[in-house]
Amino acid sequence: MPDRTFAPSRIWIYLVVSLxxxxxxxxxxxxxxxxxRTNEExxxxxxxxxxxxxxxxxxxxxxxxxCVAETCAGIRPYMLNSAxxxxxxxxxxxxxxxxxxxxxxxxxxxxxxxxxxIVTLGxxxxxxMRLLPWTIVLRDIGLIxxxxxxxxxxxxxxxxxxxxxxxxxxxxxxxxxxxxxxIDGAGFFRIFWRIILxxxxxxxxVTVIWQFTHIWNEFLYGVTFTTGQQQxxxxxLIALSAAVADIPQHGVQSAAVIIAALPTxxxxxxxxxxxxxxxxxGAVK
Amino acid sequence: MSxxxxxxxxxxxxxxxxxxxxxxxTIWVPLLLSAAHLVSFSLWTIWISFTPSTLxxxxxxxxxxxxxxxxxxxxxxxxxDNLLLFGCAFVVLSAATGLIxxxxxxxxxxxxxxxxxxxxxxLAVSFxxxxxxxxxxxxxxxxxxxxxxxxxxxxxxxxxxxxxDMAIWTIVIAAxxxxxxxxxxxxxxxxxxxxxxIIKAAQIDGAGPVRIYxxxxxxxxxxxxxxxxxxxxxxxxxxxxxxxALTNGGPGIATQLPALVVYDLMFQRSLLGRGAxxxxxxxxxxxxxxxxxxxxxxxxRRRAAHA
Numbered sequence: 001m002p003d004r005t006f007a008p009s010r011i012w013i014y015l016v017v018s019l020x021x022x023x024x025x026x027x028x029x030x031x032x033x034x035x036x037r038t039n040e041e042x043x044x045x046x047x048x049x050x051x052x053x054x055x056x057x058x059x060x061x062x063x064x065x066x067c068v069a070e071t072c073a074g075i076r077p078y079m080l081n082s083a084x085x086x087x088x089x090x091x092x093x094x095x096x097x098x099x100x101x102x103x104x105x106x107x108x109x110x111x112x113x114x115x116x117x118i119v120t121l122g123x124x125x126x127x128x129m130r131l132l133p134w135t136i137v138l139r140d141i142g143l144i145x146x147x148x149x150x151x152x153x154x155x156x157x158x159x160x161x162x163x164x165x166x167x168x169x170x171x172x173x174x175x176x177x178x179x180x181x182x183i184d185g186a187g188f189f190r191i192f193w194r195i196i197l198x199x200x201x202x203x204x205x206v207t208v209i210w211q212f213t214h215i216w217n218e219f220l221y222g223v224t225f226t227t228g229q230q231q232x233x234x235x236x237l238i239a240l241s242a243a244v245a246d247i248p249q250h251g252v253q254s255a256a257v258i259i260a261a262l263p264t265x266x267x268x269x270x271x272x273x274x275x276x277x278x279x280x281x282g283a284v285k
Numbered sequence: 286m287s288x289x290x291x292x293x294x295x296x297x298x299x300x301x302x303x304x305x306x307x308x309x310x311t312i313w314v315p316l317l318l319s320a321a322h323l324v325s326f327s328l329w330t331i332w333i334s335f336t337p338s339t340l341x342x343x344x345x346x347x348x349x350x351x352x353x354x355x356x357x358x359x360x361x362x363x364x365x366d367n368l369l370l371f372g373c374a375f376v377v378l379s380a381a382t383g384l385i386x387x388x389x390x391x392x393x394x395x396x397x398x399x400x401x402x403x404x405x406x407x408l409a410v411s412f413x414x415x416x417x418x419x420x421x422x423x424x425x426x427x428x429x430x431x432x433x434x435x436x437x438x439x440x441x442x443x444x445x446x447x448x449x450d451m452a453i454w455t456i457v458i459a460a461x462x463x464x465x466x467x468x469x470x471x472x473x474x475x476x477x478x479x480x481x482x483i484i485k486a487a488q489i490d491g492a493g494p495v496r497i498y499x500x501x502x503x504x505x506x507x508x509x510x511x512x513x514x515x516x517x518x519x520x521x522x523x524x525x526x527x528x529x530a531l532t533n534g535g536p537g538i539a540t541q542l543p544a545l546v547v548y549d550l551m552f553q554r555s556l557l558g559r560g561a562x563x564x565x566x567x568x569x570x571x572x573x574x575x576x577x578x579x580x581x582x583x584x585x586r587r588r589a590a591h592a
Contacts, residue, residue, distance in 0.1 A: 021403045031418050046432040119320050125323055126567050128548075129327050129568055131548075136342065156319055159316075187305075238530060250421065265409055265410060272405070279405075279467060
C-alpha cells in the first residue's frame with residue numbers, strides 16, 4: 001500500500017507498538033537466554049540476564065540427562081510420548097472429522113442436523129464433566145495409563161472441532177457438483193475421494209494445525225490418566241518443577257521448556273496463517 | 286438413487302442396505318461415538334453428583350448434599366470469588382489490550398505481519414510452558430524483583446506471587462499476555478470489514494480520526510466484542526493448566542479456581558460425588574454465560590433473516 005510510511009507524526013505509533021511487542025517477546029527471550037546459562041550463574045543473579053558463556057550442555061542435560069522422579073532419561077521419553085499421542089490422534093480426528101463434515105454438509109442423511117448439533121456441543125462441555133466417565137471407561141477397557149487411551153480420548157473429543165471446521169468449509173461447495181456425481185453413479189466414498197478431498201487442502205491444514213497444537217499442549221487428561229513413564233511432556237514438565245524444587249536447576253529447566261514448546265512454535269512459524277484461521281473459525285462457531 | 290451395481294451382470298444382487306453398509310458405518314460410528322459420549326458422560330457425571338460416591342462410584346441417592354457440601358466449603362468459596370475477580374479483570378483487560386493492539390496495527394504500519402505474529406505466538410504454546418515461565422519472572426527471589434534489586438534499587442517490591450491478596454493478579458497478567466492476541470485477531474478482522482465508503486464520507490465531512498473511531502468504527506465492533514468476551518469467559522471458567530503451573534492454587538489456597546477444586550476433590554481427596562457436584566457447578570456457571578449468548582445470537586440471526 002502506498003501510504004505505509006515513516007512520517008514523523010506517526011513515529012509514536014511505531015514507538016508504542018514496538019514497546020508492546022518487546023514486552024510480548026520478553027518472556028520468550030528470558031527463557032532462551034536462561035537455557036544458555038549455567039545453573040550456578042542463574043543462582044548468583046536473577047532469571048533475567050545475559051549468558052556469560054553459552055552453556056549448550058543444558059540442552060543435552062534437558063534432553064536425555066536430568067532426573068524426573070527416579071528415572072534419569074531427561075525429557076526425551078516424554079517428548080516421544082507426546083508425539084505418539086499427538087500424531088495419531090491428529091490424523092484420526094482430522095480424517096474422521098473430514099468424512100463426518102462431508103456427510104452432514106453435502107451428503108445429508110436422516111437426523112444429520114440433530115447429530116451435528118449434539119457433536120458441536122462438545123466445543124462447550126468442560127473437560128471436568130468428562131473426567132470421571134473417561135477414568136471409568138479407560139479402566140474398564142484396559143487403556144488407563146496408556147498412550148492408546150489418550151489417543152482414543154483426543155480422537156473422539158477432537159471430532160467436535162474437526163467436524164465443525166470441515167462442515168463449515170464444505171457447505172460452500174456447490175451441491176450441484178455432488179448431485180451430478182451421484183447421477184453418474186458415484187457413491188459416498190468415490191465422491192469424497194475424487195471431489196471433496198482434492199478441494200480440502202486449506203481446511204485440512206487448518207484442522208491438522210489446530211488439532212496438533214491442542215493435543216500437544218493438553219495437560220489435564222495427560223496428568224489425570226497417565227503416570228510416570230507414560231506421561232506426555234506437559235505433565236512431565238510439572239513433575240520436573242516439583243522434583244527440582246529443592247535444588248533448582250533453572251538453566252536445564254529452561255532448556256526443557258524450550259524443547260517442549262518447540263514443536264508447536266515451529267508449526268506456528270511455518271503455518272501461522274492457517275493457525276490464525278483456525279482460531280477465528282473456532283471463535284465464530 | 287441408481288441401482289447400477291445391483292443389476293450389473295455377474296454379481297449377486299445384494300440388498301441396498303448391505304451394499305451401503307460401509308457408508309452407513311463410516312458416517313454413523315464416529316458421529317454417534319462423539320454424540321453418545323457427550324450426552325452419556327454429562328448425564329453420568331450429573332448422576333455421580335447425586336450419589337454418596339467417595340473412592341469409587343457407588344449407587345445411592347444423597348439429594349443435593351454433595352452440592353451443599355461443596356458450596357459451603359472454603360475451598361469452593363475462594364475459588365468462586367477468584368473466578369469472579371479473575372474472569373472480570375481478565376476479560377475486560379484482555380479485550381481492551383486486544384482492541385488497542387488491533388487499532389494500532391490498523392494504522393497501515395510497516396511490519397504488520399511480523400507484529401501480528403509476535404502478539405499471537407503465546408497462543409501456540411501450552412499454558413504449562415507459559416505458566417512456568419511467568420512463575421519464574423514473577424518470583425520475587427528470581428525474576429523481575431531480583432533483577433531490579435541487583436541493579437541497585439533495593440526497596441523495589443513486586444512480590445504478588447507470594448502475596449495472598451495479590452497472587453490472583455499474577456494469573457490475570459499471564460492470561461492477558463497469553464490471549465490478548467486472540468482478541469486482537471478478531472478485532473482486527475472487524476476493523477477491516479468496516480465499510481470504507483462510510484469512512485471516506487466522514488473524512489470529506491471533516492471528521493478527524495478520533496471522531497471517526499468513536500462515532501463510526503468502534504460502535505460497529507460491538508457484536509465482535511460480545512463474541513470476544515464470551516470466548517474469553519469460557520476460557521476463564523475452565524482455567525486449569527495456567528494456575529497449576531504458575532501458582533498451583535497458592536500461596537495456601539489464595540489462587541484456587543473451580544477447575545482446581547474439581548481436580549482436588551476427584552483425584553486428591555477421592556471424594557467423587559463432591560468432585561462431580563463441583564464439575565456440574567462449573568457447567569452451570571458456563572451455561573449462565575453461554576445461554577444468554579446463544580439467545581442473543583439467535584435473535585441476531587433472525588433479525589438478519591428478516592432484514
